[in-house]
Amino acid sequence: MHKDAKKFNFGEAFGELERIVEEFERDDADLEKSLKEFEHGLALAQKCKERLSEIENKVKEIKAKFGEAIGR
Numbered sequence: 100m101h102k103d104a105k106k107f108n109f110g111e112a113f114g115e116l117e118r119i120v121e122e123f124e125r126d127d128a129d130l131e132k133s134l135k136e137f138e139h140g141l142a143l144a145q146k147c148k149e150r151l152s153e154i155e156n157k158v159k160e161i162k163a164k165f166g167e168a169i170g171r
Contacts, residue, residue: 107146107150109147109150109151112143112146112147113147115143116140116147117144117145119136119137119139119140119143120140122136122147122162125134133161
């Protein structure tokens with residue numbers, strides 16, 4: 100895990116994604132601002148996906164370790 104991963108807060112990023120989606124659902128959204136928000140949303144989604152993948156790998160490691168400990 101690199102230095103930036105520790106600073107990344109999944110809950111905050113997910114909340115920001117929800118806010119962006121709500122903005123897109125409004126009819127009065129500004130096109131220029133929406134484009135920037137869309138780009139920001141894609142970057143947040145990618146970071147969330149990477150973090151979830153890291154967590155999934157860690158869970159697999161823990162399960163494998165636990166399985167070995169109980170003689171699986």
